[in-house]
Amino acid sequence: MNIGYVIKVLRKQRKMTQEQIALEAEIATSNVSRIEKGLRQPSQKVLLKIAKALDTTPSTLYAACEQPIASIPSFLEDQTAMLCHESMNHVHLSFDANDLLTLFHELSPRNKALLLEQLKTLHRWQMSTDFGAESHPENHHCKINIR
Template identity: 65%
Template sequence: MNIGHVIKTLRIQRKMTQEQIALEADMATSNVSRIEKGQRQPSQKVLQKLAKALNTKPSTLYAASEQPLEDIADFLRQEENTEKNVGTDSLTFTQDTKILITLFNELTPNNKSLLLEQLKILHKWQTKIGQ
């Protein structure tokens, strides 16, 4: 099991730096580097933070780490496509909604949280004005 290789592969797929991951996970960049190099195994708590920073689930990281090294990148891409499509097959979206979902999925986890808070405030404001 090489969880560090999985984290590095997913980070590169997401076009993120170690610094960005460390910032999102609230940890030192050197720790991310050591984990990626296999010099340190992440605790469950650290793994959860890293998964959140990478916009995935810890179970996906574990499952990918069980794959042969040469298959990890493809496995992660397949999992990402599966996660994006879960629950949306039976829904019909307008073009605006599709664009919104695409843009939202490209945000970092921290920016997703910020956007959701802003949307809640905007919705609350609109409800008050509409009454």
């Protein structure tokens, strides 16, 4: 199976455009299009960038290529679910935290980075104001170290 088809399927599952992938991978949109159409094979470097933009690994993309064409979408969904499950193993979160993680996971890598920067800024501001954890002793157990 063509790796471009796998990239296209995963991109659509992630609800991303070719432009978003190109931006995240720092390649031309036309390259993404040609790769998805099977007109061009990505170099290892480009494949790594595309995989990162899709929040996966090149090995997952290659493994999907080995699947029957009809099974590729479900294989990729299973791989994503397995990765999420492994990363969340032994972690008990509130419903709000689970909702937050679900929404965060659906963001593009670029939007994830932007959101994290905004959260860090908000946290620094909160810690520096009268509303921060320093002025509320009951919140000391909630302090987190964000770098």
